[in-house]
Amino acid sequence: MMSFWDILLLSVALAMDCFAVSIASGVAYPRPLPKGKGESPIPTTSPNPSKGGEGLTGKASPMIRLALLFGVFQAGMPLVGWLCTTWMAESIEAYDHWVAFGLLVFLGGRMIRDAFSDEEDAHHFDPSDWWTGIVLAVATSIDALAVGISFAVTGYATLSSLLMPLVVIGLGSFLLSLLGHWLGRRFGAGIRRRLKPELLGGIILIAIGVKVLVTHLCGA
Secondary structure, three states: OOOHHHHHHHHHHHHHHHHHHHHHHHHHOOOOOOOOOOOOOOOOOOOOHHHOOOHHHHHHHHHHHHHHHHHHHHHHHHHHHHHHHHOOOHHHHHHHHHHHHHHHHHHHHHHHHHHOOOOOOOOOOOOOOHHHHHHHHHHHHOOHHHHHHHHHOOOOOOHHHHHHHHHHHHHHHHHHHHHHHHHHHHHOOHHHHHHOHHHHHHHHHHHHHHHHHHHHHHHO
């Protein structure tokens, strides 16, 4: 089983996609026009109080909603992967550490590749839309299925033992999504190029995979 610090690093790594998308959503989110430009700023209040409220609450609700979706799906996908794999864990016990190593290195390598891709920072989507949020949450959490498989082969035999990792993963994605959205709104699209969050997440995943492999080989 992984230590708490390994789980914390894993949570950060898995949250990097959510972080990057949240930055993009913050950049894309409508913001008021500067005063004195001949037009009044875009109102931050909703004409219908039941659809967003007003003031700070109205502006923050889409950000919180998207972060919640990211957190729930990032925690749920490893659970699905774990449930689908637990029944066959005994049959691969002899090489389970290689399975975990391969999965984490594969995911980490793909994240590093994505960090240097030519994908545009500007994404044409509405971050306040529920359906868009669900699609983004699924897309950014699908890799966590493989992490659930690695849990099943590294000693997480019961659902209770899996509770802490799932909570840490979900909470990490939620908090980093909030941070990413705020950074996107505050500093703009250039921050994603400078931080390269996928690169950091890929390095963390590969490091955890190597640690799992070395620990098992040395223990053997």
